[in-house]
Amino acid sequence: MKEVNELISGFRRFQKRYFSEDRALYERLTRQGQSPKVMIVACCDSRVDPVIITDSDPGDLFVVRNVANLVPPCEVGGGYHGTSAALEFAVSVLRVSQLIVMGHARCGGIRALLEEVPEQSIPSGFIAPWMSIVEEARNEVRAAFPDVATEARDRACEQAAIRISLHNLMGFPFVREAVSAGRLTLHGWYFDLERGELLCHSSATNAFEVTVAHL
Ligand SMILES: [Zn+2]
Structure with a gap:
């Protein structure tokens, strides 16, 4: 766990690289602006x-x-739609x-x-309303894994939530239009940090399939 002074030291190390091997990259990104091809939620x-996990460079993602x-x-209307604003910028302006x-x-x-953490343990109560976006995922896995709290149930819910997000993406007119025009492709990824694996959603099977297996 890094303390702030360690982060400052980290910035000094970054700065040395910035003024040496990465200089040309940052100069180009400053001059030309960003033009990433990929957006990740x-x-x-x-x-x-x-x-880190895609071993990418500044300007890539x-x-x-x-x-x-x-x-x-x-x-x-209503509210502050941070994620939606980022999607709009990436798709409509950057044209990822x-x-x-x-x-x-x-x-x-x-x-x-899944555990429905009591509201009183989270004083401001922002998390439960936010997570209600994927409450269908909870209902789905509760039916599939009745009465048991298991790792398999958690994984199923994590993956079901990604499917709901992919579905919600198509509700944004600018995403739908870009997809139907063939200039945008949607992907669902699942990073298994225990096994060090990457699983990708298959639209053919609607399942998450191991794309990069553990070493
Ligand atoms: Zn998380």
Whole structure:
């Protein structure tokens, strides 16, 4: 666990690289602006940084992170729609060609959804309403795994939530139009941080299939 002073030291190490091997890259990104081809919707969880796990460089990925990597339904008016704003910018302005919703094993947000963490233990009560976006996933796995809390149930719920987010993405007119025009492809990914595996959603089977197996 890093303390802030360690982060400052980390910035110094980054700065040395910035003014040496990465200089040309940052100069180009400053001059030309960003033009990532890929957007990833990922979880806030500190263990699942998309840039780290895809070994990407600055400028490669447009990332929005939120609790449990959810895409909300397309709603206009009212509220502050941070994830929707990021989607709009990535698809309509940056014109990314790939959009990935990346869930992961041992997701605390999904665990809270399944266990229905009492509101009083979370004083401001923002998490439960947010997680209600995927309450259908909870209902689905409760029916499939009655009366038991298991790792299999958690994984099923984590993956069902990704399917709901993929479905919600198609509710955004700019996403739907880009997909039907063939300039945007949607992907569902599941990072198994225990086994070090990557599973990808297959639209043919609607299942998550091991794409990169553990070493
Ligand atoms: Zn998570």
